[in-house]
Amino acid sequence: MKAYFDLVLDLLEIEEKEPLSALAEELVLAHQQGKRIKIAHRHQVLFEGRLLLLAGKLSPEGFVQIGDVESALPLWKEEGSRELLQQLQSGMLPEEELIIIDERAWKLFLSPDQQQELLDLLEKENKAVIVK
Incomplete structure (x- = not known):
């Protein structure tokens, strides 16, 4: 695969x-x-x-x-990460146990303090986060 x-x-x-x-x-x-995965990444x-x-x-x-570059599939999803970050900041946590966040959006839309606050909140709620 x-x-x-x-x-x-x-x-x-x-x-x-x-x-x-x-x-x-x-x-x-x-x-x-068996983990449920929330993907908010440009890919x-x-x-x-x-x-x-x-x-x-x-x-x-x-x-x-x-x-296939001529495919009608929308391959890049820039807004997904931003929307997820806004939801997380407002306290709306996804039900999935693993959250994938685009690193560019993470750095662009969150200050280092906000990043740490979200990481702490997600850890407290037993949510794993991968920022890449």
Whole structure:
């Protein structure tokens, strides 16, 4: 399955391949452990596709079609992280145990103090956070 993910990254000519592959592997591990995952990342479509592929809900061919640059799929989701951060700051916590947040949004929309406050709140509520 990792080979399909790497192929899609190559097809899309994504330069940050290693960090995205590493994050995808963390998601796979969390999925295998039965954790529910909230993804708010600019590459959300890729990660969700990888999880669907893993669950057998998407064929390898269907997943690789994500890499078709002429595809009508919206591949970049810039606003998802911002919306999630606003919800977290207002005290609305997602039900998922693992939360993936785009690092650029994390740094852009939150001060270091706000980042630490959110990390403390999420830890208190037994929520794991990956910021990449």
